[in-house]
Amino acid sequence: MILLDLTPRTVSASRLDGLPVAIIGAGPTGLAAAAHLAERGIDFVVFERGDGPGAAVRDWGHTRLFTPWEHLIDSASGRLLEESGWQRPRDGVSPHGRELVEQYLEPLAAHPAIAPHLRYGVDVRTVAREGADRTRSRGRAAAPFVLRIAHTDGSMVDVTARAVIDASGTWATPNPLGSSGLDPLGLESVADRVVPALPDVLGEDSSRFAGRHTTVVGAGHSAANTLIALASLALRVPETRISWLIRGRSAHRIQLADDELEGRGKLGERLDGLVKAGRVDVVDEFEIARVEPRGEGVRIHGRRGDGRGTHDTDLIVAATGFRPNLDMLREVRLDIDDIVEAPRRLAPLIDPNVHSCGTVEAHGYRELSHPEQGLFIVGMKSYGRAPTFLLKTGYEQIRSVVAWIDGDAEAAGRVDLTLPATGVCDVNGGCC
Structure with missing residues (x-):
């Protein structure tokens, strides 16, 4: 057990005097x-x-x-x-x-x-x-x-x-994509097809996503923001496809009821509406173990033995925290x-x-x-x-x-x- 002296004080010693x-x-x-x-x-x-x-x-x-x-x-x-x-x-x-x-x-x-x-x-x-x-x-x-x-x-x-x-x-220092807390095997081979969290989907990054299949990985608010932005882009460019890949059974963290921060509550409501309308395809209980190139896209392999197989996409947005x-x-x-x-x-x-x-x-x-x-x-x-x-x-x-x-x-x-x-x-x- 570590014992700490938590008495508030300023240490006064010649070596510390005058230092910022x-x-x-x-x-x-x-x-x-x-x-x-x-x-x-x-x-x-x-x-x-x-x-x-x-x-x-x-x-x-x-x-x-x-x-x-x-x-x-x-x-x-x-x-x-x-x-x-x-x-x-x-x-x-x-x-x-x-x-x-x-x-x-x-x-x-x-x-x-x-x-x-x-x-x-x-x-x-x-x-x-x-x-x-x-x-x-x-x-x-x-x-x-x-x-x-x-x-x-x-x-x-x-x-x-x-x-x-x-x-x-x-x-x-973002979290890795792999469900084990490690980068998935093969990540280096598809690094140019993996995008960091919160890309500017409707602004300077729109040409990268328009008309392509993007899979957003993660169950938090950055994932929600990106999925909602992609859905707006899909209204402009109908060929745009959206998948939401999560390792749990549901994204409970953004299903927010009675939130005193109105904007946060609405975020969950909007995303839920997009999922129910079929505009965002949910891939749940998928634990990423390995990735590899597939043409100009990415093939994502699930953890061995979990029965989920593979998921193919053009781009991955890593919103994993x-x-x-x-x-x-x-x-x-x-x-x-x-x-x-x-x-x-x-x-x-x-x-x-x-x-x-x-x-x-x-x-x-x-x-x-x-x-x-x-x-x-x-x-x-x-x-x-x-x-x-x-x-x-x-x-x-x-x-x-x-x-x-x-x-x-x-x-x-x-x-x-x-x-x-x-x-x-x-x-x-x-x-x-």
Whole structure:
């Protein structure tokens, strides 16, 4: 059993004095961390692999979120922006991803309290402790963190920090197509026919899908969005065929009744209507084991012995969810749940077999703490493989964590969160 000292305090040692807090990722959660640190007067630096804020959100910017603006804006971020004359978007309206970036994340990143601390085009490869590998315990908490940064020109540099907030998300590490958690055998031979989650079916990617047979693999909301978009494309180009391949008996995660987020509930209703009308062909209880080229398309083989045989298609959209990249944290001491791959104290609160987006309990620095004092994984990445993350949850995580870093015991320990009620949900790469 690992015992953690969870007393909120700022470690004061000569090696840490004057060092900034390092934030990994300039998405909604990372920028919220920047806003809370700025509000408390704590120095920080944000490392973002993309060329601007919300790089992952921009990848699926054509997709409408099912959460309205009032649940998408962090409290400290909103205060900073409003002080500079920013106009808050209208409540009750659910924006597209690109609108979230343009109307919220870009103005926030450009704010004078945050902009000087942003570093774009840099990739955090590893986090460690200065002078102490994972096995060394003596003096560990007093040693600065070291982040090895890779620049676009290939150069590397080490930077130090007093604390690390990892808000890097999971968009860059999708789950494999295979039902075993591995890539299906033969994937390399058809890689040019497998498309990542949330393609712009009705926009710049439409020519790739029009008039062809596309099979969407996955049972979450990114799959639903893509299937609905393909059905709209099929009205324009009737030769377009759509299959929905799932490994279970039904896609229960998106059959949402009495959802307080209206857009999310309607998503499930629209898809159900398309299936009942025969416009989307459901292939259920199919566990992918192997793929191979078939002409210009793909033949998908089911797991041996399950009796499902094969499924032929032109294209595959892999909407199978995401998992955290923990390799970058290999030299620091983590306490990660074996199943969900979330911080161990958080995992029971977000188990997707039990909890939905709207039933996760409020949580903060205690549930996010690791044996490595001063290191926190937040946002989508903190949920590991659980698909129940809401941005509003991430913002409350940040508020508590930053209070802990500031030594504010009362604020760090007080967590308060009211979420919209829903059925089990899966955003698979978007922010809900």
